[in-house]
Amino acid sequence: MSPAKQVVVLGGGFGGLHLVRRLERHLRPDEAAVTLVDRQNYHLFTPLLYQGCTGELPPHAVAYPLRDATAPAGYQFLQSEVTAVDLDHRRVGTADGEVPYDHLVIALGSVTNDFGIAGVRENALPVKWLSDAETLRRHVLDIFESAAIETDIARRREALTFIIVGAGPVGVELASSLRDLMDHTLRKIYPSIDFYTDIAIHLIEGTDHVLPAMDPRLSAIAMKRLEQQRVRVLLKTLVSEIRPGIVLTKDGAQLRARTIVWSGGVKVNPLVASVDLPKSKDG
Incomplete structure (x- = not known):
């Protein structure tokens, strides 16, 4: 045999x-x-x-x-x-x-595909592996702990600004899920934080609509939901560099945040x- x-x-x-x-x-x-x-x-x-x-x-x-x-x-x-x-x-x-x-x-x-953009690996949190999810979860909770005792309004709002680069399925779902977590769970245990004025979630996408690989009808539904959740979506916005706490775009803008997440795609x-x-x- x-x-x-x-x-x-x-x-x-x-x-x-x-x-x-x-x-x-x-x-x-x-x-x-x-x-x-x-x-x-x-x-x-x-x-x-x-x-x-x-x-x-x-x-x-x-x-x-x-x-x-x-x-x-x-x-x-x-x-x-x-x-x-x-x-x-x-x-x-x-x-x-x-x-x-x-x-x-x-x-x-x-x-993860960083498209050769400087600073992505060093200064942005990836969302690819189980360890990435655990790291991001701990990071978000640490941010809220420090923001809860921050008396300077400008510094507190910068700490509570979250930037997600890439509006594919991961980026859209993460932005929406983060807002749900904040509005329905964290809001109850951090009374010193104003969840309407102190927190900002920005979702950056290089194309002209979210979920660009999916049916346009799904994109429209997702966009409507993100707007309802007070997620600021920046379309046709290309990232040129990521520095510690700063996202630079090709149109010259500089967006500051304590939390920068990269969901820009894979290769x-x-x-x-x-x-x-x-x-x-x-x-």
Whole structure:
């Protein structure tokens, strides 16, 4: 009997996890040995990550243990960083050694795209991973604690200004969820803060409407809701640089805030881009 084929799946995101579950249904145990490799030991349900940022959902509600998918199927799981793909020798390099394969599926997903804008990585909070949500949630609460005892009105209002760059699904949902958190929860426990005059949420978008990749009708609904929630939406506004506490735009404006969040989009994983394989237009 020929040995079972080694199937290696890189990435436990939506694509990788879905494939592992389908393989369990369609492969006999003696047909293939399947290994799932991911830098995290959980699948992150990114559509609800914004609710983790505001504390509406606990971390375990948006993180599904990948071993819960691999162990029942008799598959292997390796938590490690993928460092290289050797197509000629059919090996995957990881931080914990090489993994041979007969069949390879690359589903490593995307990474945050800063579009080469200076200061994004250093001075803006990302919203991509579970740790980002936890960091942002703690940051928001720390901001309110310090603002609650700030007696200078100008300094308090600057501290309570929140800028979100990028009005795609993440940016729109985060802006709306932050306002809900403030109006319905934080307002009750911070009586020294005027939640109508002290707080400002700015949502910056480079195109002429929010949710630019979606149906225009959804964009209109989202825009109306943001207006109702007192979120200031700045359309056709391109960011040129982000400094500590300052967002500079290409039209010369300088927006100050203690909290700057980057949700400006994603790009293909650099490792995927480096692999010599046919790719679609977007990588």
